[in-house]
Structure formats: C-alpha cells, structure tokens
Amino acid sequence: MFNPFTLMRITTLRVLLLLTVIYSIASCSKKDTNILPGDVPNRPNPPDSSHQPGDSLPGDSVIVANYLSFTSHGQEIADEINTATVALKLDKPAAKQITVTIELSNKSIEYGKDYTTVPAADQGKLKINIPAGTSTSSFIVNVPADKPFKEGDGIDFRITAVDTPIRIANDSVHALRFLEKQYLDSLAKMKINTGPYGVYKVFVDLSENKQLAVAPTKWDFGFYSGGDDFRVVLNSSAGMLVKRLDKNDLNAVTVKDTTDIAIAEELIFSDPPHYFGASASYFDDASGDLSKTAIAAISANAADNKVYIVNRGWNTGTTNGKRPWQKIRVLRNNSGGYTLQYADITATNYKTINIPKNDSYYFNYVSLTEGLTTIEPEKKQWDIALTWLPINEKTSGGEDAPYFRSNVFVQNRNVTEAQVSTKTRSFAAFTKADLTGLTFSSSQIAIGASWRLLWNDVYTVHQDIFYVVKDGNGRIYKLRVTNHGDQYSPEIEYAPVK
Known part of the structure; x- marks a missing residue:
C-alpha cells in the first residue's frame, strides 16, 4: 500500500543531497578562483581619464605630477605705469628646462602698436622657458608712454602647451587689463x-578726487577677508580696547572681570579709556600689521579661541561718551568665515553673527548694535x-x-x-x-x-x-x-x- 509519508521522506532526502552537492561545488569554486558570489574576475583597471602623459598610473612606483599655473588670475594697471610683469610658477622645481607656450588674446588693442612683450611674441604666441632646478619664470608687457586706453582694453594670456611631465593647472589664464586714464591730470x-x-573717519580716493566720511561709532570689529588668515581688528578710531581672558564660556564672564582688570591694569579700561601702563597689547598696532592685533589669530581649533572683554571706547565728539562694555568670542565657521559670539558684560545669554569673507574688501565689518555693515570702500576705491x-x-x-x-x-x-x-x-x-x-x-x-x-x-x-x-x-x-x-x-x- 502506498505510504505518503514514505514518499515525503524520500523527497526530503533528495533535496538535502542536492543542496549538499551545490554547496560543495561553490566551496571548491571559492577556494580555487577566490571569486565570491557577486564578484567579477580581477582585470587590469583602465587608465583614469584624468591622467595625462607623464603621470604615474596605479602600480607605478613614483608619482611625478607637477602643475604649472600663473601666480594670479589677473591684474589691473594704469596706462601711465607703462609696464607689467606676468609670472608663472610650478608646484616644485623643474627636473629639466621646461618650455611653455602662451597664446595672446587681445581685447580691443593690437600687439606691436599698443603693447609689446619681452620676450617678443610670434604669431600671437609666447615661448617662455623655466630653467632646470627652478620653479618660476616671467615675462614683461610694455606699453608706449601716455598711451590712452578705455575700459576693457587688455590681453588674456593662456597657457596652451608645456613639456611633459608637467601638467597645466586650472589657473591657466591671466587677464591683464588697462585702466582708463586717471581723472586727475594736474594739481x-x-x-x-x-x-x-575730527569726529569722522574720512576715506579719500585720490584718482577720483573724492572722499567718504564715516562715524567711528558705526562699527566695532573688522574681519579680515584675505587668504587663509583669520584676523579681527578693533575700531581704534573710537579708542577700543580688549583684554583676553582664560575662559571659553561667555556666560562665565561677569562685570567682576572688568573691575578686577581696572584695578590691576591702572584703570586703562575706564570710561573713556586712559592709556596708562603697559596697555599696548590691548589695542591693535597702529602700523596695521595683522600679526600684532589685540585679538589673537582665530584658530581652527575652537578651544584655542578665548573670550575677550571689550571696552568699546567712547562716542567721539558727543556728550554721551560711554559705550557699553561687551564680552565676545570669535570662531571659524564651516562656511570659511567667522562666527562672532557677543553679549553685554552682565548678560547670561549671548547672540551670534556669521561673517563671510568677501574678496572685494579687505575687511567685513560688524556693529554690535546694527550687525553686518559696510564701512570701507572696496579695495581699490x-x-x-x-x-x-x-x-x-x-x-x-x-x-x-x-x-x-x-x-x-x-x-x-x-x-x-x-x-x-x-x-x-x-x-x-x-x-x-x-x-x-x-x-x-x-x-x-x-x-x-x-x-x-x-x-x-x-x-x-x-x-x-x-x-x-x-x-x-x-x-x-x-x-x-x-x-x-x-x-x-x-x-x-x-x-x-x-
């Protein structure tokens, strides 16, 4: 008589036997070929499309890439200056002499008539050599004396070829522009x-014969916009002073800190400030040297950036001389700028302002009462x-x-x-x-x-x-x-x- 349970047992045994065989085959394959499920056989990787002749490829023993660029994106010169120097640089010294080809693209001017170069260009191209063992070279642009130009006149210099194994960097174009003849021609x-x-700080543009007056109480701090340096300057025109404390928490700073300093430092933090004793470290060096600011360079390590107490000076030329005491702390932020923490000296909570860098200006300015503000004209104005x-x-x-x-x-x-x-x-x-x-x-x-x-x-x-x-x-x-x-x-x- 047919027994269904017997048939089920036979079927189960067959399935188990089949799975055992499959597992054995897979194990042998893994052992023999070192290919895991989902892997593909090892094949040589194709060269990265970003590599250029002279670069090392995977498996090479030495990386030899060396980048060539202009030292700046461009420059502006006045027509009465008559000459300009354009410089090139390598990341590292050349192992042998390098020849660079630079193409000239004229903007409303003509080579030989409006300008020449040293060395001379041939059919719109310059050949510049960088000697072995060096990493820089340059060429000269000469302009006839008193040659008048209009806005936009100039030359674009573009690096188009260079000996291997040198690579052309992104900064391969230098834009030289001539300024219009200055407004001022006589006394x-x-x-x-x-x-x-003398209440106002007055900025003067000589070429335009104009001035701009700014009240010194319109700002408190200037945040440097240049390069990788993070510096903060004081509004010295209002007589500001700061003192660094060994604290990182603004809320831990109280009015007692100012009282202790006033006693210890011979009242230099009085209202208005009186400069007694060794107080030079509490205001910025008058020369403008950014390595001598009263506030230390702003560190990428937040723990290094301490709290400062601030005497904001006084309202020069007014009957209300006092400006409220403050406490501040400055940090770098993730956007490449600064974060200012600030509060009244007696406050238990603080406010923040984020200050970006802006290459059009040397400094971005902050007023503790008005926030971000524009004080100086642009760099060249x-x-x-x-x-x-x-x-x-x-x-x-x-x-x-x-x-x-x-x-x-x-x-x-x-x-x-x-x-x-x-x-x-x-x-x-x-x-x-x-x-x-x-x-x-x-x-x-x-x-x-x-x-x-x-x-x-x-x-x-x-x-x-x-x-x-x-x-x-x-x-x-x-x-x-x-x-x-x-x-x-x-x-x-x-x-x-x-």
Whole structure:
C-alpha cells in the first residue's frame, strides 16, 4: 500500500543531497578562483581619464605630477605705469628646462602698436622657458608712454602647451587689463571734512578726487577677508580696547572681570579709556600689521579661541561718551568665515553673527548694535584716510607709551608711501626721474601724524616735507598738506608724478 509519508521522506532526502552537492561545488569554486558570489574576475583597471602623459598610473612606483599655473588670475594697471610683469610658477622645481607656450588674446588693442612683450611674441604666441632646478619664470608687457586706453582694453594670456611631465593647472589664464586714464591730470586740492573735533573717519580716493566720511561709532570689529588668515581688528578710531581672558564660556564672564582688570591694569579700561601702563597689547598696532592685533589669530581649533572683554571706547565728539562694555568670542565657521559670539558684560545669554569673507574688501565689518555693515570702500576705491588713532610713542625716558592722536593719516593695505624733504627736491619740480632711490613703506601710518605739530593746542603744518603715494593700481602721486583748512579738517594738494 502506498505510504505518503514514505514518499515525503524520500523527497526530503533528495533535496538535502542536492543542496549538499551545490554547496560543495561553490566551496571548491571559492577556494580555487577566490571569486565570491557577486564578484567579477580581477582585470587590469583602465587608465583614469584624468591622467595625462607623464603621470604615474596605479602600480607605478613614483608619482611625478607637477602643475604649472600663473601666480594670479589677473591684474589691473594704469596706462601711465607703462609696464607689467606676468609670472608663472610650478608646484616644485623643474627636473629639466621646461618650455611653455602662451597664446595672446587681445581685447580691443593690437600687439606691436599698443603693447609689446619681452620676450617678443610670434604669431600671437609666447615661448617662455623655466630653467632646470627652478620653479618660476616671467615675462614683461610694455606699453608706449601716455598711451590712452578705455575700459576693457587688455590681453588674456593662456597657457596652451608645456613639456611633459608637467601638467597645466586650472589657473591657466591671466587677464591683464588697462585702466582708463586717471581723472586727475594736474594739481588737485581737497579739504578733508572730518566734522567738529575730527569726529569722522574720512576715506579719500585720490584718482577720483573724492572722499567718504564715516562715524567711528558705526562699527566695532573688522574681519579680515584675505587668504587663509583669520584676523579681527578693533575700531581704534573710537579708542577700543580688549583684554583676553582664560575662559571659553561667555556666560562665565561677569562685570567682576572688568573691575578686577581696572584695578590691576591702572584703570586703562575706564570710561573713556586712559592709556596708562603697559596697555599696548590691548589695542591693535597702529602700523596695521595683522600679526600684532589685540585679538589673537582665530584658530581652527575652537578651544584655542578665548573670550575677550571689550571696552568699546567712547562716542567721539558727543556728550554721551560711554559705550557699553561687551564680552565676545570669535570662531571659524564651516562656511570659511567667522562666527562672532557677543553679549553685554552682565548678560547670561549671548547672540551670534556669521561673517563671510568677501574678496572685494579687505575687511567685513560688524556693529554690535546694527550687525553686518559696510564701512570701507572696496579695495581699490580708496587710498588714504584721516582718523583718530592710538599710537605708541616714546616718552622722554625712552619708554613706549600709547597716545590717542587726532588727524592721523592712514593708508590702504595696497598703498605704499615715501617721504621727501624739500631740501632735496621741491614739490613742484618732483618728477618720475626723482623716484629712483626712494624707499616706500607699507606701514599704515607711514604718513601718520608726521605732517603736523600740535603743541599747547597750536597747530603747525610741516612745510619742509611732502609725500609720494603709490596707489593700489600703481599710480603715483606727490602729496602735501597745506596751511589752509584747520586742525580737524586740513587741506591736501596732490598731483600725478610725471
């Protein structure tokens, strides 16, 4: 008689036997070929399409890639400068001499007529050599004297070929542009209007013969926009001071911290600040050196960024002198900018502001009452400014002591200046030939307060000196302060050096 249970057992045994055979086959395959289920046999990987001749491929023992680029994306020069240098760079020195081919693309100008190059171009191309063992080279662009240009005139230089094993980097185009002939062609005069008691900081654009006045209480901190440096400057024109504490929590800082400092530091944090004792470290160095700011460089490691207590100075020129005490902490943020934490000295909660970097300006500014604000004109739209400024000076005993000075000339970060004595050359007769031998300074206070003497409230302009100012576009001016105007709103006269 047919037994269904017997048939079921036989079927089950057959299935188990079949699974055992399949497993054995798979195990042998894995052992013999080292291919797992879902794998594909090992095959040589095709070369990466991003590799170029001279690069090492997987399996090579040495990586030899070396990148070539221009040192900058471009530059602007004034037509009266007559020459420009364009530079190339390698990541590392060349093992042998490298020949670079650069194509010239003219923008509304003509080679040979409007400009030439050294070495000379041939059929719209330059050949530049980078000697073995070096990593840089350059060429010169020359322009006829007093050649007039209009906006947009210039040349695009593009790296199109280079010897292997060198690779062309992304920065393969350099745009050279000529500025229109400057507005100023002869002697110009300007009375710098700083207001009653010199309240305003006034920015001056020499080429446009214009000025912009800003109240010093409109901002508190400037956040540097340049490169990989993270620096914060104080509103020195309001007499601001800061003191670093060994604390990371704003809420742990109280009014007692300010009282302790006022006692220990001889009242330098009084209202308004009085600069007694060794207080130079509490305000920014007047030269504009970013390595000498009162607030330390902002670290990528948040724990290194301490709390500062802030005396915001005073409302210069007003009857309400005091500006409220604050406590701040500055961090880097994930967007490549800064995060400012701030609060009143007595507050138990703080606010935050994110400050981006903006390459059009040297600094982005923050007011603790108004937030992000624009103070300075763009980089190349001002040259000098007149303001109040604390400056370290020597006492009769030879010690450094800070003094808060009015009517200090400061210069932009892209401006340099040299002082000339009228004993060697008169202002009127000074020409380009007299530039030889001058030493130009990039210190923010290269002019500073050297233009005048203030003694017993008597204001005297030094008439035996004048200044040569080279602006961010390479234009050069001779400048002096006249006897006109007054202590707080002096008059300057200046002219292009020809």
